[in-house]
Amino acid sequence: MxxxxxxxxxxxxxxxxxxxxxxxxxxxxxxxxxxxxxxxxxxxxxxxxxxxxxxxxxxxxxxxxxxxxxxxxxxxxxxxxxxxxxxxxxxxxxxxxxxxxxxxxxxxxxxxxxxxxxxxxxxIPPGSPRINPEAPTATEGQSIDLVCSSQGGSPDPQIIWYRSGSDQKLYSVLKPGGGRETPTTSVLTINPGKDDDAAEYRCVVWNRALTDNEKMETTVVLSVNYYPRITIGPENPLRVELDQSATLTCSADAKPPVSNVRWTRGGRFIGTLNTLVKERVTLDDAGRYVCQADNGLGRLREAEVTLDVLYGPRVSVISSKDVDEGEDIVITCNVTANPAPVTIEWLKEGDDSFRQSGVDILRLNRVSAVNQGNYICRAVNILNPTGGEPSDRIGNATVAVRVRHAPGKTYITPAEPIAVQGEQSTLTCGAEPPGWPMPTYRWWRHDSDATLTLGANYTIPRASLTDEGTYYCQPSNRLGKGTPASVRVRVHQPPRILENLPETAIHRIGTTNLSLTCRAQGKPQPSIRWLKDGEEISPADGLYDILVEQSSLGQNAAHTVQSTLQFRGAKRINDNQLLPTDRGTYQCVFKNDVREVSSSQLLRVEHSPITVHKPNKVAFNLLEDAQLECRMQAYPEPKFQWSLGPNFIEPDGAHYATNDTTLPDDVYASVLTVRGVTEADYGSYTCKGTNSRGEHKTIITLQEKGRPEHPTNLRVIDKGTDKIELAWDESFNGGFADTIFQVKAETMSGEKPSHDCQTKNPCIIEPLAQQTTYKLQVKASNIMGDSDFSDPLEVTTLVNVDTIPEPEEVYFERTGNMLSFKVLPTDLMLQGQVEFRTVDSDEWTPMETLVQISSDSHDHGEVFLGKESPDDVRIRFCSVFVESSCGNYRIAKKVDYLPPVPSQSMSMQYMVAIIVGCVVFVALVALIFLCCCCRHRNNKLKNKTADMEVSHRVVTQQAPPPPYYTVGMDNKGLDGSMDTGLDDPSKTAIYSSQQYHNYSQNGHVNPQNNNGMGYMDNSYSNSNNGGSVNSQDSLWQVKGHGEAQMTTHMAPHMAQDSRGYQYDPMVHGGYGISGYDDYSHYPPTSYQGQGMVDEYPGSRGNYVTNGDPYAAVHKPRKRVEHIDGGCDVSGMPDPYMEHYEQGGAEMSSDNKPQISFDESLESGYSTPNSRNRRIIREIIV
CATH class of the missing domain: 2.60.40.10 (Immunoglobulins)
Structure with missing residues (x-):
């Protein structure tokens, strides 16, 4: 291992x-x-x-x-x-x-x-942590210990407590186990509150057997029983308006929950529900309410809410106050309100000028009859109930102030009474001042002094024509009488029909001279109208004629009106025959100032059937059930017969079925149903209607579903400044009911916006531009495709009157009877409406003709008012399309003479000024640049002065050197480049010099044109590259006007040389140089006349003076103040200036022009007479 x-x-x-x-x-x-x-x-x-x-x-x-x-x-x-x-x-x-x-x-x-x-x-890793108790339950305010333990780890682990949602360590007591056999514990002591309920605590265990990222943890949720928390409301205080419902709420947040709450008021128990409702609160309900809650933890909690009952002002004053004239009055107004009123004021009925604000006491000193009346104490407060919007509440009370006095001026109302025959009518008498004590009123008529009644009102129970006349009234009391007053009573009679129309009438088609007659009586005379199906009949329609006869008996008698409606007119057969369309309900309507009455008749016309349905197509797909509807108007009722081709259709219920119905206005319908359409069912069906007056057939085509047909009869329903309401007749829809429509609105500029109307007809097209002409077209669409567009309809939108400018600078010249005005810039098409008024009248009279406004954005217009002699004149601008769409009037200022009208607008003046300024600026920059170049060349020329100084008089005359011809013909006076630009006769020469030169235009001699030369870019210099090194001729060249030919047939002489190269000392900078300039030593060879010029018309030969390529360059005359400039471009002697005598003879030195120097003509190239002159020549190599 x-x-x-x-x-x-x-x-x-x-x-x-x-x-x-x-x-x-x-x-x-x-x-x-x-x-x-x-x-x-x-x-x-x-x-x-x-x-x-x-x-x-x-x-x-x-x-x-x-x-x-x-x-x-x-x-x-x-x-x-x-x-x-x-x-x-x-x-x-x-x-x-x-x-x-x-x-x-x-x-x-x-x-x-x-x-x-x-x-x-x-x-050894620690054992899994465990928390005791596993489901801890605590009571608010009583501490609890949570113990976390871990066993089996080596070494003894760390145990740390956290509250979920926080990384902060909680304080706890750690007790190490000392070995893996004994658990290590950590005790967390918590003093719980409501916020600790349902809180999660986390115990984390770690020792060195774990990595830093490895931890062992467990959690526990703490359950806390807490005392009730009471929320009372909905707002404290709770503001409720009097007589409104009030709801007090009490909710208790407790654990364990509260089973019920306990409401008390003033220590008296009133309820146990969480919600305490007062349906209609009174002032006695206002006060404090206490809600108590207990959840068995041994602590009773309670909260208090105040019910504030709001109500508007309650105002009370004495009902009346009687005083004598001259006494003082003091009346107190008593007001209670919650909240307190913001305003208390006194008003008087019928007198808006009387007002005493901010006081609750009315004070009137030394009263008179004028002070009598009803005075109102008015109080206002603002209620702001809980959950509602603030609102004003007004309370008032009235006191009658009665000042003892006799009645004043008497009046009767109504002032122009009209009684209706058979109805009650009342007259009322009053006085101002009315008088106190209350006066009695006496009534009598004009034809008798007998008293009709005593009282303020006189009533006619059932008025008749005999009640017409003048009635008088006069009030009186113990202090005196008022003035008598009178009024004339007129009795009107409502229209009463004396001859009614029969309710129903039946006539055959073609009946001649049919008429309807009505007669009625009324006062004032009633008017008569005839209606057909609710629409007024006009004889101008060409179908009817109306006759009216009137009569009356005596001045106050009722008027009798008889009217006859005759069925005759130019649009009828033979002017008097009855038509099928005459079927309908006819009314004669009589009306006067009282009321309107009418009599009606239903006229039925016997005629053969007439087709009234459209379109005459239906579309269904195969296997669908098709329905073909045939509608005909007829009387009597027709019988229908269907056929397909030559075959009559007998309804069998299986494949064919028919259903006949009766519709209003003598219209009858027959519906043929074809079940399960086949190919053989497509075709034209004939619907025949037959009655006693004849028969009629119509064709209805059954076809497959397809595209719709285009709409027809496009028309405008309404239009505005930015919209047009459009309607149209829908054509065959192709068999689909959900056909939609699109409108194309094309402007004159070519814009074609589309508007989707869906199924709306009429349809509003918006937004559009004002006073713009649109070409409107409509197309229909279904799922099979689109129809063609309808025929176009041109419509112009209205103009927004707010955008119409007012006339400016409006003047009326009294001496010439002229009106002058100015139009501000606008894109609208306008015309002017002029009105005037005279000294004798305040009414404005319009002129018969309208003033046409030019499209110029700054137009000045003048109008001659003719023979009228107005005192005032005014003008306004209106749309040319709708004369009622107008701007505001502007009254003209009266003057003896009209002010001058500027030739161009101020904006044009500014534009010209800007252009001229720019040209001057560019010229100035160019001049500075040339001066700098000249100074640079000056320095070089000074170094060569000694070598170039040769006496002018001792130079041996010799022939001029031949011209130089380079590849590009450097003498641009003869180069082809001159042909371009100068050949254009339309170009006008600018900045020309006024010299003694004659120029021909377009090949013709123009001896009168002594100017017309302009600067050009081409050089007339014979030297290479447009001039010698020191030559400046190329900087100031002139070109002829159009195709100017610098030629003449006149012989040159000293006084006035008619040729194009006559030397002018001012043209050449103002230097009087003796002799023939620097090239006077070259004698002229031969005079080349007109022949050479005419040999090549329009070519470069036209641009040399008499065919001489060495002719003088024509330069513009310089201003005197520029002659002494340090760098005079024209100041150098012209190296190509030569003079010839007539016939080509040489000019002797004695005949040379002598111009002496003076101090005013000094320059950088010459010296005054006091010094020897130095001449700078251009040497041609």
Missing amino acids: ARILLLIIGCVVVSGNNREEVADVREGQDVTLKCRFNNPSLLSTGGQIYWMRQRTGEKDNVAIADTPLDRSYTVDLEPSEGRYDLTISRATYERDNGMFECRFKEAGTGSDLHTTTVNLTVL
Whole structure:
């Protein structure tokens, strides 16, 4: 067996030659106990060495020297190394668990020279923990011990207590067992409360035989009996409104539970239920209620709740108070309420201006008849019952303050009485002030002074026409009389029908000149209307004519009205024949201010059957039961006969069955049922209806189920600003009842949103944009597919009036009778409505025509008001589609003359300003860049000044050098690149210089156009790359306007050179240079005239002056303030400037233009007259 050496853990105590160690070994494993000598020579002194075991108080040697005394023990004695180790094989608890001693005794004396003590523990896992008691039960407030024990482990285990849900160790008392035979215990003492009930406690056991992650544990649940905890409510105090139900609850949480509770009030027992109910609480129910509970643990618990009864203000005052005029009045208002009122105030009936707030005493000083009346004491409090919302409660009481006085001005109500013939009518007389003591009222008529009655009211029991007239009333008491008052009584008579319509009438179709007559009497004169099936009849329909005759007897007599409804009109056969559609209920309705009466007749028309059903198709699949319904309107009742093709169908009950029914409005239906449809059953069925007036046939097709047919008769039911209600006629559904519909709403911009209406018809399409035209189409769908879309219907939504702008800057010019206004930006299509009023009238009169508003977002409009001379004018904007959808009016400001209208909107001005600013900024940046380049070149030119300074007058004239032609034709004045851009006649030249040059446009000479040159990117320089190293001509080139040809037929002269390269000193920077500039020493060769230009029209030859490729570059005139600039682009002498005389003769030096220098024209390239001039030339190599 392999020997396993265990790590010896513990403390090693060394004192001289004595050493104490601790070692662990698992039962059944090997362990070596080490005994080492620090001085190996000690073993050679002749002493005795041995191992001794001490266990359960007994000692025994286990090895002497190198001889073990047990077969399970072996020794390793190496004196030279000072080692004497004891190895134990298959350790057991009973044998090896104890203390081992290694001793070396001195020979002769027996003294211990060395001792090593090893406490060996044979590790055995502890036994399963057990808790006693296993089901502990405790009482609140009485402590209990929980004992956890474990037996059989070595060494004695640790026992720790925890409460479930917590990692905190609980304090407990541990009692070690001292061996595996005796259990180790841990006692946990708990003082339990209610919270400890059902708490779980955990006992954890561990010793060194287990790993750190291995633990043995057990749990126990503690049951705690606790005293009652009483919850009383539902709220304390419990607020309940008077006469409402109150419920007091008392619940006791106890263990063992409480069997019942005990309610008391004022020490008096009132109940044992957990719920105490008061159905209608009174003020006597208010107070404190006590709930007691006992669960037998010897302690009685109780709780208290207060019932607060709320009620609104109870107000009381004296009923009346009589005083004389001039006296003072003091009246007290008594108010009780719970809670206390928040407001107490005095009001007066009929006088909203009277109010005394915050006081419960009414005070009136020096009263008069005006103070008489009913005064109200009003109190308000706020009730906030438990579980409810706060609400106001109002209480009031009224006191009649009566001031003794005579009646005042008398009045009668109603002011314009109308009595109805045969009914009671009452007149009431009153006075203001009414008078006190209560006056008596005397009534009489205009035709007699006899008293009709004494009292405030006069009643006519049954009014008749003779009761019409003027009635008088006058009040009086002991203090005086009131003024007499009168009122005229008119008696009206309700319409009474004198000639009724017969209840029923039957006529044959085609009957001519049929009419119905009604006659009635009433006052005032009744109006007459004719109705058919509840809808009013209009003669404009072309089917009826209505005649009305009126008569009356005397001024106050009733009016007789007779009306005749004639069945005649343009839509009838021969204008007077009866039609089948005339069947229905007719009413003549008479109405006046009193009431409405009517007489009715049911008119039945005898005619042959007419088909009224649709569609004429039905669809069923094979083996289904098909039903074909045929509906016909007829009178008398028709008989139905069905046939399929030429064969009549006889109902047999097996395959065919029929069912005939009667429907309203003389409509009859016959339903043919085909059971178990086969292929042979598909086809066209004929339904024939026959009565005494004739017969009629209709075809109904039976087919298989399929797609629906597209809807028809698309129409608008209603529309708004963001929705349209649409309806349509449903066509054949393909045999499926659950057909659904989809609406496509296409806008003018091409958007095609779809709206799913499902089975709704009509259907509301929303959301939509306001004042937008939609093209609406509907399609039907079922499980077999979709139908085609219906015919389109264009509908425009309304405009939201809140989005219509008000007119701005509205002015009325009185001198010119003109109205001016401005329209703010809007996408709406609007028109203006103008109204005016004159000095003599306060009513606004609309203009006959509407003002059309332009689509311009900043439109100014003017309206001439014609011959009208209004005092005020106003205008508003309305939708062009619905004239009633309008914004607010704006009244015009009156002026003598209209203010000027800006040519463009302010936003356009801002835009132009921004564009101009950007152009100026870019030009400024470009100018700075050019100046920097010029300064850079200046520095180089100064270094070459001495070599280039040659007197202008002594230069020998010679022919000009030939032009240079490189691959790309570097003279871009002749290059093909000039053809692009300049050939476009539509381009307008900008920034042109006003010089004496004539340019031809589109191949035609235009001698009047002296400007029109603009800057261009192409160079006119003859030097390579558009100019020489020092040349700046390429920086400021001009192009012709359109296809400008720089040519002329005029001869050049000094005063005005008509050719395109006339030298202008201001064009070239303002420097008066004598002679012909730097190239004056080159004489002109020959004059090349118009022929060369015309030889190549439209080509690059059109862009040279008279065909001269060395003509002067035309440059714009510089501003005077820029002439002295440090880097003048045009300041250099033009190297290509040459002048010719007429006929090509040379110009003599005496005729050269002489322009002297002055100080104002100094530049970096010239000096004033006081110094010698230095001329910088461009050398062509």
